[in-house]
Amino acid sequence: xADIYQTPRYLVIGTGKKITLECSQTMGHDKMYWxxxxxxxxxxxxxxxxxxxxxxxxxxxxxxxVSRIRTEHFPLTLESARPSHTSQYLCASSETWVSxxxxxxxxxxxxxxx
Amino acid sequence: AQKITQTxxxxxxxxKEAVTLDCTYDTSDQSYGLFWYKQPSSGEMIFLIYQxxxxxxxxxxxxYSLNFQKAxxxxxxxxxxxxxxxxxxxxxxxxxxxxxxxxxxxxxxxxxxxP
Numbered sequence: 001x002a003d004i005y006q007t008p009r010y011l012v013i014g015t016g017k018k019i020t021l022e023c024s025q026t027m028g029h030d031k032m033y034w035x036x037x038x039x040x041x042x043x044x045x046x047x048x049x050x051x052x053x054x055x056x057x058x059x060x061x062x063x064x065x066v067s068r069i070r071t072e073h074f075p076l077t078l079e080s081a082r083p084s085h086t087s088q089y090l091c092a093s094s095e096t097w098v099s100x101x102x103x104x105x106x107x108x109x110x111x112x113x114x
Numbered sequence: 115a116q117k118i119t120q121t122x123x124x125x126x127x128x129x130k131e132a133v134t135l136d137c138t139y140d141t142s143d144q145s146y147g148l149f150w151y152k153q154p155s156s157g158e159m160i161f162l163i164y165q166x167x168x169x170x171x172x173x174x175x176x177x178y179s180l181n182f183q184k185a186x187x188x189x190x191x192x193x194x195x196x197x198x199x200x201x202x203x204x205x206x207x208x209x210x211x212x213x214x215x216x217x218x219x220x221x222x223x224x225x226x227x228x229p
Contacts (some may be wrong), residue, residue: 033216042205042219043159059216088157091218102149103209103217105159 006091006106013081014114020081021076021109023091033092033103034072036060049074054111081113116141116208120220127196128137128228135191135223137206143167143171147211148189149217150180162204165189193225201227 004025025032030051035043035058045058045065049068063085064078074093078085088110092103117144127133133171139148155158165173165180173180193200199216203224 031215033214035217040203040222040224043217044219045214045216048214048216056214058216089157090157092159094215101147102161102164104161107153108157108159109223110157 004091004093004104004106006109007015008109009107010110010112012114015080015082017081019078019081019111020036021089021111023074023076023106024072025074025091025093025104025106026072026096027093027104029093029095029104030071031094031096032068033094034058034064034066034074034076035090035092036062037090037108039088048074056094058114068103081111083113086111086113096112115144116210116218118206118208118218118220120206120223120224123221124224124226125229126226127193127200129198130195132192132194133196133223133225135193135204135206136217137189137191137220138162138186139189139206139208141208141210143210143212146208147205148180148182149209150178150189150191151205151207152200153205155202159205163191196227196228198229201225 007022033048037043044060046062047066090108091106094103148165152160206220
């Protein structure tokens, strides 16, 4: 079983609020990812990190930001939430660059912005 | 760039029957991995099976097998002896070795197992 955690699991907030979605893994993985998934749709990469102090934007443009100060922690922040940010956010990690390493996913955060 | 295509938005299967979920892919990478994930209504992504581009044998994991046809660029998932708990969304995904090394996902197939 994967040791990757996300909090909160569900979040309902009002427009304009600042929020941080937490993601932690205890596997010592260098690579971490954030995916966004609208209901019934595929996942799209919005951020990734090669390791500490490394962050990159993914394929899907996002107004969110991320940080990677510790290997195990990869939080995602929205400075001012809007209804268009309503979605599920999934955090993942993997061990190496090699294509056969699976990505382990957290349980996801379902965000609703009113 | 990688692209995954799943052409079946929804599938129905009778309990205890087998079902095939289709997946085709496109990539310019010589080395890549193909994955299938299951996503129940609770939202988490559950890894099912992996196939490497250089693997000659089709991957199998319990009731799951991957029918890999490299020349056709297809990687279909076969679930044998379907169970009610198999009802979920199923995503085919590809991971290359360039760029972000992330997973590229298809649009998914919603499988419903009928008692």
